[in-house]
Amino acid sequence: MNFTKMHGLGNDFIIVAGEHELPSDASELAVRLCSRFFGIGADGLVYILPSEIADYQMRIINSDGSESEQCGNAIRCVAKYIYEHQLIDSSRTGLSVETLGAGAQQVQLTIADGKVTAVRVDMGEPVLQGKLVPTAVDQERVIDYPIEVDGRNFRFTAVSMGNPHCVIYVDDAQSFELAVWGPKLESHPMFPRRVNVEFATVKSRGAMDMRVWERGAGPTLACGTGACATLVSSVLNGLSDRTAIVSLKGGDLFIEWNEADNHVYMTGPAEQVYTGSVTL
Numbered sequence: 408m409n410f411t412k413m414h415g416l417g418n419d420f421i422i423v424a425g426e427h428e429l430p431s432d433a434s435e436l437a438v439r440l441c442s443r444f445f446g447i448g449a450d451g452l453v454y455i456l457p458s459e460i461a462d463y464q465m466r467i468i469n470s471d472g473s474e475s476e477q478c479g480n481a482i483r484c485v486a487k488y489i490y491e492h493q494l495i496d497s498s499r500t501g502l503s504v505e506t507l508g509a510g511a512q513q514v515q516l517t518i519a520d521g522k523v524t525a526v527r528v529d530m531g532e533p534v535l536q537g538k539l540v541p542t543a544v545d546q547e548r549v550i551d552y553p554i555e556v557d558g559r560n561f562r563f564t565a566v567s568m569g570n571p572h573c574v575i576y577v578d579d580a581q582s583f584e585l586a587v588w589g590p591k592l593e594s595h596p597m598f599p600r601r602v603n604v605e606f607a608t609v610k611s612r613g614a615m616d617m618r619v620w621e622r623g624a625g626p627t628l629a630c631g632t633g634a635c636a637t638l639v640s641s642v643l644n645g646l647s648d649r650t651a652i653v654s655l656k657g658g659d660l661f662i663e664w665n666e667a668d669n670h671v672y673m674t675g676p677a678e679q680v681y682t683g684s685v686t687l
Contacts, residue, residue: 476508479631589620
């Protein structure tokens, strides 16, 4: 199998193109190939597939073998791959990518010397209704809601960006005990399909730090949908403006929650690391 290793702010993926459909053993392959000691090493295995409603379809299998509905960093990598590997006409600077959880998403590319230097993704409208995120809370919006785990009390705001997120504000996101509380919250009964957990610290109306425990992958250097969810949560809690820089361990993303169309827009980089082949 030929593959390309890519990352968005350190959130890394094994990109595979050329298949006509998701292989039946994709889950098993993801566990094996994403292993950083016995495989290629990645946060997820991503397939670029044909689509009936967009230019291409993206399917993301996490490193634990579960499938993710959406991934903001992966879609930027996929868009860069599609353009730079000439899967669309080079005169185009826009394309659409179908995702499992958010349908077809529109992507705009910034091109310099034939290379993609930045990717802006229309991430769609955030889902805020408690049961649809999903959470166990039957409310129109789940904002600053209490949750207890192992004797510690947190307050979270629930947002779906095609996949579920739980945003929690802490005094210092950079030094917070992510590995202790992330997995406990990910599998908390409050979240029937598990959840991505963001720990955030708002620095100003236009800047915030965030660290993430990703459902199915654990701690990652960045999470695009998580950055979007954190901005939405911060607006709902009155902590930030509708545009902000979200600083992740791997770098910064520019996030906008547009008031006119209610869509969230994410802008950031994607990088190709190397290409290779592996015997399955």
